[in-house]
Amino acid sequence: MNEFLQSLQPKLAEIFSHLHEHAEISWQEQQTTQYIASLLREANMEPQMFDDMTGLYVDIGKGTPKVGFRTDIDALWQEVDGVFKANHSCGHDGHMTMAIGTALLLKDMEPALSGAVRILFQPAEEKAEGARALVDKGVIDDLNYLFGVHVRPLKELQDGTYTPALYHGAAKLFTGTIIGEEAHGARPELGINAIEVGAAIVEGLQKIWTDPNVSASAKMTQFNAGGTSANIIPGKATFSIDARAQTNEVMHVLTAGIERVKASVEAMYNAKIELQVDAHIVAALVNDEAMEHMRAAIIDVVGDVACVPPVVTPGGEDFHFYTYEKPHLKATMLGLGCGVSPGLHHPKMTFNKERLITGVAIITRAILRTL
Structure with missing residues (x-):
């Protein structure tokens, strides 16, 4: 895994740059959806899109997927240098990059997978409507586990540290x-x-x-x-x-x-x-078993010292609607300590993009452990 993962780094940097420069607001992520679908097709995957909305999903491995990973794909509409524009100031460009990297990595090891995985590219997180839409589409009905990820500000996580759960409000x-x-x-x-x-x-x-x-x-x-x-x-x-x-x-x-x-x-x-x-937006409903898989994955990839306790944060996240609507679903979110500064939703928000490849490794490891 490590050799192929390292070979992905230049491609993921290119993908991040494209996504960052072509941000789209909630329910208008048409180009983003098409771009992700084209990348997946190039890697011999079969992305599934929707007739009446943006977003997509892709299955990797044989059988009915029981383990999933979800990323958000929309941007905020805000003033940047005096001009209002779609702007990825919440890190969704990084989240998508990690999801695509995870899909490419899992595809590379597909013959050895012991089950199928579903990667979800969800629209309209910023409007708190996208998760509900995917639930209504039935695309998580068969899943037993669902993982997510979110970059974290320095106030919550130091750069280079990772948490197995985010307790959003x-x-x-x-x-x-x-x-x-x-x-x-x-x-x-x-x-x-x-x-x-x-x-x-x-x-x-x-x-x-x-x-x-x-x-x-x-x-x-x-x-x-x-x-x-x-x-x-x-x-x-x-x-x-x-x-x-x-x-x-x-x-x-x-x-x-x-x-x-x-x-x-x-x-x-x-x-x-x-x-x-x-x-x-509902508060986090974190599953202990899913959190333990994520904690073990963090330790496998970066060691004990970089794995920190779960973070309680007053921010909201549409991800938790999945477990609110489907109580059987075992879910948690990886908190990625990547030096977000000055803070989430700041028009000039930046973070350490070198942590994205580590995020891909942790997410993939958590999925493999769960399978």
């Missing part, structure tokens, strides 16, 4: 509309001020009680009201709420609290508040 993104009543600034008693209603929502969010032993927060992150005239009391506003919790149970409590705040503020101001959930 749950997240919900709400959007809302406040419908009050406009009035002249001199006659506030005739109106229902949407800004004051919004302020009451902010105050209410701060009073939601959850278990103090579990990290959780709910805060308003966007608010838009009023026009260009300062003497009009605005009757309408739009807003967003970002809710986070380290466990799914506390997220349920937090959600119920947000609904109570909505109802009480509506009653207090006689306003109408429309509220909906735009995205729901």
Whole structure:
């Protein structure tokens, strides 16, 4: 494995550069899908694409795949040097590179595999919709194990260290509309001020009680009201709420609290508040057996010293929806310590790309151990 793996390094560097330079946002990853499919076909694999969405998967080995590996393929839309563009500031270009490297490595050793492996290239992770779409397609129904990977910031993992599990938190993104009543600034008693209603929502969010032993927060992150005239009391506003919790149970409590705040503020101001959930990311459900396979793989490849304990992180990850929907699935994510700086989602995010080849080795070893 090592000799072929080392021979892959120049090709993987080229693949990473292409993916980084041709980033595409969620549900628009057409070129990315076609590029990955062409690479797999060149290696005598048979990628399977979907008629109605981006993304693809490929099976390696004989029989029905029972072990899988998933990567995300979309980028963020953000301002970089004054220009808005699709930008891989969450490391998905690196994740795809590792998935492709793993597929090429497994294909090279295919005659010796004791079972089949499915590599999933999932769209729309950043919108927290891609995992649900693949579940609906039935492509994980036969899997017993599923692995993933995510590059980690220096705050969580030092460069050159690796963890067998990432305990992401749950997240919900709400959007809302406040419908009050406009009035002249001199006659506030005739109106229902949407800004004051919004302020009451902010105050209410701060009073939601959850278990103090579990990290959780709910805060308003966007608010838009009023026009260009300062003497009009605005009757309408739009807003967003970002809710986070380290466990799914506390997220349920937090959600119920947000609904109570909505109802009480509506009653207090006689306003109408429309509220909906735009995205729901579930907290990690890590399987001990899968984590042990990953831990052993890390030690096999880089030794005990570079293998560090699981990381608890407040960030969210669409990967965990697979185990949320399919409780039988044994899953974990490799945390790749590669010096991510200044941090994930920063427009100028960079990391040590030399760690990608190590990631391929660890992921492949974990898959082989599981088979």
